[in-house]
Amino acid sequence: MTTPGTVSRRSLLASAAALGMPLPALAARPARPRANLFIGTGGDGHTYPGxxxxxxxxxxxxxxxxxxxxxxxxxxxxxxxxxxxxxxxxxxxxxxxxxxxxxxxxxxxxxxxxxxxxxxxxxxxxxxxxxxxxxxxxxxxxxxxxxxxxxxxxxxxxxxxxxxxxxxxxxxxxxxxxxxxxxxxxxxxxxxxxxxxxxxxxxxxxxxxxxxxxxxxxxxxxxxxxxxxxxxxxxxxxxxxxxxxxxxxxxxxxxxxxxxxxxxxxxxxxxxxxxxxxxxxxxxxxxxxxxxxxxxxxxxxxxARELDAVAVEGGTPDQRTIMTSALYHALLAPTLFSDVDGRYVGMDRQVHTLPAGERAYSTYSLWDTYRALHPLLTIVAPDRVQSLVSDMIRQTAQSPLGPLVWPLQGVETGTMIGWHAVPVLAEAQAKGIKADYAAAWPNIAKRSFDFTMRDLDNSKGRDLYDAKGYVPADKWFESVSRTQEYAYDDWASSKIARAAGRTAEADRLLKRSGNWRNVIDPAIGFARPRFDDGTWWKDYDPIQLGHMPKPWWRDYTEANGWQATFLNQHDVYGLIAHMGGERAFEAKLDALFNAPSTLPENAPPDISGLVGQYAHGNEPDQHAAYLYAYVGAPWKTQGMVRRLLTEMYKNDPDGIIGNDDCGQMSAWFVLSALGFYPVDPVEAVYVFGSPLFERATLTLPGRRKLVVEAPGNGPTTPYVKSVQWNGRPWTKSWISHADLVKGGRLTFTMSATPEPGFGRALADRPPSFGRTPA
Missing domain, CATH: 2.70.98.10 (Beta-galactosidase; Chain A, domain 5)
Structure with a gap:
């Protein structure tokens, strides 16, 4: 049976044959490697084996x-x-x-x-x-x-x-x-x-x-x-x-x-x-x-049903085990929190009963997981995404504190900054997940505009952010990261506002989402603490966590100036222009990955997995390697992503370089090993990186298949020479979610040497903030 808007197996194979494509469904399915549940149980992975x-x-x-x-x-x-x-x-x-x-x-x-x-x-x-x-x-x-x-x-x-x-x-x-x-x-x-x-x-x-x-x-x-x-x-x-x-x-x-x-x-x-x-x-x-x-x-x-959603061939035995294990860890949370009779404890601490067939969830580590885990689920488990989105809307409407931040079993912990349930909702909306998004809008609006509303630590300084365009470093801790992350949530919230028919509020949020500019000093090209009087921290050092020596008063959230400089996910071309143009931005990215890997004594253990000053073991700049594609140098993305895939993950108890954070680190591996990653999930596109395997077969709803192949791919071929989509040349360095989930064949021709021409043209670069540089 084929539902409207889906492609049947028969029609997919027929279209493949018409394009002269080999028929991937006829190939024998490779045996799924076993998951190693002890990956992440050592080091700082903080996983469990039970x-x-x-x-x-x-x-x-x-x-x-x-x-x-x-x-x-x-x-x-x-x-x-x-x-x-x-x-x-x-x-x-x-x-x-x-x-x-x-x-x-x-x-x-x-x-x-x-x-x-x-x-x-x-x-x-x-x-x-x-x-x-x-x-x-x-x-x-x-x-x-x-x-x-x-x-x-x-x-x-x-x-x-x-x-x-x-x-x-x-x-x-x-x-x-x-x-x-x-x-x-x-x-x-x-x-x-x-x-x-x-x-x-x-x-x-x-x-x-x-x-x-x-x-x-x-x-x-x-x-x-x-x-x-x-x-x-x-x-x-x-x-x-x-x-x-x-x-x-x-x-x-x-x-x-x-x-x-x-x-x-x-x-x-x-x-x-x-x-x-x-x-x-x-x-x-x-x-x-x-x-x-x-x-x-x-x-x-x-x-077995869940893990068979992704089958890979090629790579090493360890890499195949890491892939299965990473997918396993990415499917653990959010966790079910409603009883068989439909009752659950909501964010208002009251007992609610769900409509028939729906579920409530807990363990939303949203500051971490909006970046890669939720995007991964939209590909491998869209039915679960539908359930999660309905739950997040319902619990957002019930919560006196607004959009979910880090809820755990009926309690809003308010941990980390921002209100990152909204990007997950905006991403799902952009990807066509059906839900009543307007029902979440009233409480999103309260968190966005009602500055008398009781604050959690996650949203301190919103009034100053609105009035001045940034959170002053002498008024609130973690001010630089707050400004940038509030701006990202404004970008996502503007999408929900527009879906709710609130055009004026959507326009206000869209304009305010540009506030990230006010904490990046264009004179030096760094995210920099800024005080209430408009001046910048004079003795700025991007290695440091803030302008005050006390470790509890930091200007960045689990990051320093280097990492926070590239925190912007939604307006990459605006960031490039703000920092002096393409070549200046590319040089700054090069500097990020080549700077000395030194940290101050008061750095938290979360800042780990350093390549230069890039920290793969924590979330703020996990998209940074993919930013080269926006300046027409995706070959640099390819080289760095392959390095991270092979150096930051191991088939050992200490095989995750930092906390797995409810599957975020694992989801980064799964998506990047497939060859693409969502720099801005709300944009609903994926930027190409460097696929790790020779072939990956993803099972999509409606018996559709997505085959990602890189014939002859190996450790000496990290660079993309060319790409084909369904047998036809594909010159872009990105692809949309809408294209991928139709199913088909994405073919990478890999090379031992860079191909600077691929993805270099303005028209072939990824969209950002709803636009391309063309």
């Missing part, structure tokens, strides 16, 4: 530590012991939270504290071996002799624990969480556990970690009834014998089995952000049997 589904609510994974920045995900490769297995995790973030409902299967005397990482014998930690992870399944051997296996459905975690002969017990610890020793107040201020007459263990807690006041609830069933249950309250006080539950701040339960090794103990645990009844319903809907292996197989099938 079991989850694409956008799943449950992320059931081992925790090795909670006291280091290295373990924002709860896990770090190389830690010698496992504390237990918890049901929620963040992938690749620079701040930690979650780790809800820790389960510890073990033997011997009951211990209620994990003990320090350096001395596992002092607590319930266990050394481990034989660790194995694959999409939807995790397995490990614990030193107690317990074999632990984990798998999942969307809203339930499944455990299978095989004990040695003899007694054993399972600890359920609701006091387990990412620690922050700077917090004086209790991070958990209420928690409860209770056992029902049918043996279901239920409970929940309220946590004030990163998402302040976040609530989580669970319902847990066991395949074997424990011989007894012991509850523990605050200060690990044992509750009276026969107690059916406990309330407090740091509550725990121990489930005792006198003959734990008689047969495996299975656990199935549903979670909910709404209430225990929601967790029960989720469990009842998704746990209708006790067959662990069936759940594991279903999870594997789900992942």
């Amino acid at each position: 079991a989850t589904l694409p956008s799943g609510m449950v992320q059931l994974s081992p925790d090795t530590d909670v006291e280091r920045w290295d373990t924002c995900s709860g896990y770090h490769h190389g830690d010698g012991s496992i504390m237990g297995f918890s049901h929620t995790h963040l992938s690749g973030t620079g701040i930690g939270d979650m780790l809800d409902v820790l389960v510890v299967p073990t033997r011997g005397p009951v211990q209620l504290l994990p003990g320090p990482l350096g001395n596992p014998d002092a607590g319930y930690r266990q050394r481990f071996s034989a660790e194995h992870a694959e999409p939807g399944y995790y397995r490990v051997a614990l030193e107690s002799g317990v074999r632990a296996e984990l798998t999942v459905t969307e809203r339930t975690g499944w455990h299978r624990y095989t004990f040695p002969a003899g007694a054993g017990h399972i600890l359920v610890d609701l006091s387990h969480l990412i620690l922050d020793k700077s917090d004086a107040a209790p991070l958990i201020d209420e928690a409860s556990l209770a056992v029902d007459a049918d043996g279901t263990l239920t409970g929940g807690r309220r946590v004030h970690r990163w998402a302040k006041g976040r609530r989580i609830h669970f319902a847990m069933q066991l395949s074997r009834k424990p011989d007894r249950i012991t509850f523990y309250g605050d200060d690990d006080a044992e509750q009276p014998a026969g107690a059916a539950g406990v309330q407090g701040k740091r509550v725990k339960a121990v489930l005792h089995y006198d003959d734990a090794g008689a047969k495996p103990v299975l656990i199935r645990c549903g979670i909910s952000g709404v209430d225990v009844d929601g967790a029960r319903r989720n469990l009842a809907a998704e746990a209708r049997h006790w067959n662990f292996d069936t759940v594991r197989r279903d999870a594997a099938k789900t992942w």
Whole structure:
């Protein structure tokens, strides 16, 4: 069946034959390389290896530590012991939270504290071996002799624990969480556990970690009834014998089995952000049997369908594994946050019920993911984009704080600057994703124009930005980055305003989106702190993070002057002119990639993966290598992108150069390895780079195929000599989303030497701000 506006398989093949093209669908599909779930679990990648589904609510994974920045995900490769297995995790973030409902299967005397990482014998930690992870399944051997296996459905975690002969017990610890020793107040201020007459263990807690006041609830069933249950309250006080539950701040339960090794103990645990009844319903809907292996197989099938969206040939075995692993990590978030009955907690902290067939989501790391992850999803998972966009519009309308910034399980953390839900909405609108964009406009307008509206850190100085055209560096921290990112959000907001029929507001936002000019000093060609009186920071040094020595007062967000200079994504030709024209801009780009890779002592660890002063390990300038195409030198883009693809990613635990940031770093790899990247997602076009593989086949909706091929491509051929689209010469250094998603064949002829003529003509350069330089 072919829906209107799509191309059927038959018509695609017929048109291909008419063009004299080989028929890619007739070729045997290559075997999909396995994903290495341990990529990013070392270094600063902050990923986890446990079991989850694409956008799943449950992320059931081992925790090795909670006291280091290295373990924002709860896990770090190389830690010698496992504390237990918890049901929620963040992938690749620079701040930690979650780790809800820790389960510890073990033997011997009951211990209620994990003990320090350096001395596992002092607590319930266990050394481990034989660790194995694959999409939807995790397995490990614990030193107690317990074999632990984990798998999942969307809203339930499944455990299978095989004990040695003899007694054993399972600890359920609701006091387990990412620690922050700077917090004086209790991070958990209420928690409860209770056992029902049918043996279901239920409970929940309220946590004030990163998402302040976040609530989580669970319902847990066991395949074997424990011989007894012991509850523990605050200060690990044992509750009276026969107690059916406990309330407090740091509550725990121990489930005792006198003959734990008689047969495996299975656990199935549903979670909910709404209430225990929601967790029960989720469990009842998704746990209708006790067959662990069936759940594991279903999870594997789900992942196979998702990962088969992109199949690659060529490259090295490691590169093919990195590609599959990067796609896997790019599909983890945003995460499901609505129960099977459609209820969820909105940004107003109230419980809402969704229309039939719709879903709510959490874990929108928007400052990071608007750049590449959401654009990637518009290609490989457009149906999910439709669901995400509807959810973002709905939650934006419900939020008293306006467009989503960094929401986590019903709490707006407000982390990072700007309101980057709007670029995701504007991109989807530009790409033809159907949604009620006008419904988001009232709260976008409030965030854009109502300067009396309560501010989060993400939007400080908006009144000055509107009145003066920039955020003064002596009034607000991170002023240079704020000005530029507010300008980008204005560009995106102008699109939504126009869709809502608000022409005057759209024009005002479009004009204001040019405010980026006011923090880039054309005299020196750098983004530079500017004060309230209009003067620039006199002793400017682009290496520094700001004009004040104190690390908490910076003029840039996770960047310095070098990186912030190229932050502009939406008006590249305006930036080129502002900085003195094409040759001056090209020279400045060259200088970025060739400057000494030195940073000040107060630089955050996020600024990593340096090539000169370009920082691939963080987001602000991840599009910078592609900017050469706008000055007619795409061969420089090609050389640098190939270098980044091969140097910044490895098939190792430390294989991601910085935090994966909910899949942004991985999405950059997937798109760039395919050969194109969205410099400005709102423009809905992709700039060509350097494809990594000889052939990539993307499965699109309606059984369409997009084949990206580079015959003979290898490590010595990073440059593009020419391009064909559906068998015809393609002289442009870019292609539109609308063309790509129709399906077809994009052919790169690669070369060991640059081809300066390709993409050099003005008419062949990418559009920006709705225009080309022609």
